Amino acid sequence: MKNITVIGAGTMGNGIAHTFAQKDFNVNLVDISADALEKAIATIGKNLDRMVQKEKITEDDKISTLSNISTFTDISEGVKGVDLVVEAATENKDLKLKIFKQLDQACNEATILATNTSSISITQIAEATNRAEKVIGMHFMNPVPIMKLVEVIRGKATSDEVTSKVMKMSENLGKIPVEVNDAPGFVANRILMPMINEAIYTLDENISSVQGIDTVMILGMSHPMGPLHLADFIGLDVCLSIMEVMHEGFGGKKYTPCPLLVDMVAAGNLGIKSAKGFYDYSDGVRNKKVAAQFCKI
Ligand SMILES: NC(=O)c1ccc[n+]([C@@H]2O[C@H](COP(=O)([O-])OP(=O)(O)OC[C@H]3O[C@@H](n4cnc5c(N)ncnc54)[C@H](O)[C@@H]3O)[C@@H](O)[C@H]2O)c1
Incomplete structure (x- = not known):
């Protein structure tokens, strides 16, 4: 080939x-x-x-x-x-x-x-x-x-x-x-996406800030990148579509997309590809700043 x-x-x-x-x-x-x-x-x-x-x-x-x-x-x-x-x-x-x-x-x-x-x-x-x-x-x-x-x-x-x-x-x-x-989300996203969705719920419920949540997962779990930063990399529209497919396939609250994710996609804040998601990339991908409206604490 x-x-x-x-x-x-x-x-x-x-x-x-x-x-x-x-x-x-x-x-x-x-x-x-x-x-x-x-x-x-x-x-x-x-x-x-x-x-x-x-x-x-x-x-x-x-x-x-x-x-x-x-x-x-x-x-x-x-x-x-x-x-x-x-x-x-x-x-x-x-x-x-x-x-x-x-x-x-x-x-x-x-x-x-x-x-x-x-x-x-x-x-x-x-x-x-x-x-x-x-x-x-x-x-x-x-x-x-x-x-x-x-x-x-x-x-x-x-x-x-x-x-x-x-x-x-x-x-x-x-x-x-x-x-x-074959199953909704296969292996990678079946495990990854509920974690990202939960991180977004954690932000939406004011449990911590964007940087706080990402730092907990980087320093506490040895993840190379926080879940909110990773969501920006993947594209928030892609994350939402994957959650919707898993929700349709498995049902249940566990797979319900967080309303903040739905709102951000509707507002066109899709992550790196639109220069703004949980972080602001208007000065380039390597100079990320927390996007002001989502820095809750
Ligand atoms: N973004 C990620 O991290 C990631 C990781 C693994 C898999 N995926 C999957 O890869 C696929 C693409 O995701 P992406 O993030 O690159 O999306 P994207 O939005 O960055 O790009 C999608 C592209 O598809 C093009 N397109 C739309 N309709 C088309 C058509 N009929 N013919 C040809 N091109 C068409 C669009 O113009 C756009 O350029 C999706 O199925 C996604 O789930 C994404």
Whole structure:
């Protein structure tokens, strides 16, 4: 497998494209928004520059990585002749079902269709196609070029052959794949998201400030980053969608999204991607300040 398409050029799509391109795959990056494609290439360039500065790669590696990526706004053009598609578009079930229907029609019969969804059922996504045995979850972690884990999720019909190809491909990318079965949130988000949601309830109930909550989890639990800062990294809209999928799938109060999370998404405070979430990033991602209105104590 040498020719890959990544659908969606947002936070995850640009990281997935970067990671494949750096390992010398030919990558077609597809987004409905030309602006998102332009931003993605600029972000990949900046991230590669940082790797050159740290002497992790050479200037030649940077140039060849960028030359391995082509961009498309037309999905049918962008999937011609590829071996694997990794879908990383917005976390929305209806959108993903529509994209997989389109992919099934536009791709070669042998093409494997993977989704980077954080929570939506792989089995349901596979049912939108006529190749359920070739549909699989390939859940990369953010930031993709750095994080080692790939959760490989088998839908009900995913074949052993496709699973072992995707496990091997993940290893070839320098990642460590873990095979899991299909359930809302899989393993990673089933455990992570209720913790983030609870941290938001803790803030909403004035138990501590943004920095207080994050510091407790960093110093007390040895987490590398606090849950509210992590939520800003993931995107608050993505966190909300994942909680909604788990609430729909499991029911119960445990999975009810915190009203503050709902309000922040409605207000467009989505975290790093909108420069404001629990922290304010208007001076750049590395200069985070607590966003005044959410600093409760
Ligand atoms: N953000 C994270 O930390 C994270 C981690 C793991 C998995 N995920 C999953 O990855 C996927 C993408 O999340 P993200 O954070 O990159 O979202 P994002 O909002 O940053 O980017 C989504 C991109 O998809 C594009 N898009 C929307 N409809 C499209 C279509 N029909 N065709 C092509 N492109 C389309 C949008 O224009 C946008 O550029 C989601 O399924 C999410 O759950 C996110």
